[in-house]
Structures are given as structure tokens and as C-alpha cells.
Amino acid sequence: MTDIQFIERDGRREYAVVPIEVWERVKHLMEEAGDVALFDAAKASDDGLRVPAAVLDAELAGDHPVKAWRNYRRLTQDALARAAGLSKPYLSQIENRSRKGGAEALRRLAQALDVPGDILAESGE
Missing domain, CATH: 1.20.5 (Single alpha-helices involved in coiled-coils or other helix-helix interfaces)
Structure with a gap:
């Protein structure tokens, strides 16, 4: 040395x-x-959440996060609306962005989709 x-x-x-x-x-x-x-x-700092490529691709293509996750979980609007305790028309309006969806509705949807609540909120919400 x-x-x-x-x-x-x-x-x-x-x-x-x-x-x-x-x-x-x-x-x-x-x-x-x-x-x-x-x-x-x-x-x-890993929280364990992984966003599947199919969800990310759908969101990048313009789908609302609720719709992207619903499709990934292979749920119909009827099934998700029932699981979240919302009406199907209200869910449809959230998914097509004609209504924002209140905090409680997004919380229920997140619970039904088994994702963190903040993952369904869009930028600026």
C-alpha cells in the first residue's frame, strides 16, 4: 500500500x-x-402503493382517475356505484367530468376501489 x-x-x-x-x-x-x-x-418512504400501467395509460389518455381504476378493477358503473353508495348517474357524471364529485363521494369511491383517497382527485381539486 x-x-x-x-x-x-x-x-x-x-x-x-x-x-x-x-x-x-x-x-x-x-x-x-x-x-x-x-x-x-x-x-x-415507500407507502406500498403501485399504480398499474393500465391505470396510468388510461389517465394519460384522458380518463378520469375513477374511471381508470374502475376499469382496472373490472367493475361496471353499477357495481362501483352500489359499492360506494352512490347513484349510477352521479358516478357517470364524475367519470365524464360534468360534476366534480364531493370529498365524501371520492372517499367512498376510493374505499370501494381500494385505493388511497387522494389518488382519485384530479389536479386542481
Whole structure:
């Protein structure tokens, strides 16, 4: 091994200066440590929710989130309206955006679709 130079401040080692050949052999370890830290942070904040590609594709194509999730869950409007305790016309109006749908209606729909409530709200709601 080659010599490493230490720089001290107030009698304590504060920096280490290593020859470039040593750095070239170990620098990947620093990059890997950073990657591991990022992964660990992402994993710690993971809420477990995964949005299926079919739902995302439907929303990007213009479907209301309620409709996208209803279709993904393979529910009819009748079945979802019944499960959420709403009328089918009201559900239809939410899905085609002629009515916004109140917070309570969206909460019921989210519960019936087994998704977090905020996932059904559109931008600006």
C-alpha cells in the first residue's frame, strides 16, 4: 500500500490525501455507498402503493382517475356505484367530468376501489 497523507487541525486528523492509484481502486465504493443510501431512503418512504400501467395509460389518455381504476378493477358503473353508495348517474357524471364529485363521494369511491383517497382527485381539486 502507498503512503496516505493526513492533514490535521487542532491535533485531530481532518483530511486524508491518497495517491491517485489508490483513489482509482476505491472510488466505485463511494458511488455504491451513495446508491445504497438513496435506495434505503426510497425504501423507507415507500407507502406500498403501485399504480398499474393500465391505470396510468388510461389517465394519460384522458380518463378520469375513477374511471381508470374502475376499469382496472373490472367493475361496471353499477357495481362501483352500489359499492360506494352512490347513484349510477352521479358516478357517470364524475367519470365524464360534468360534476366534480364531493370529498365524501371520492372517499367512498376510493374505499370501494381500494385505493388511497387522494389518488382519485384530479389536479386542481
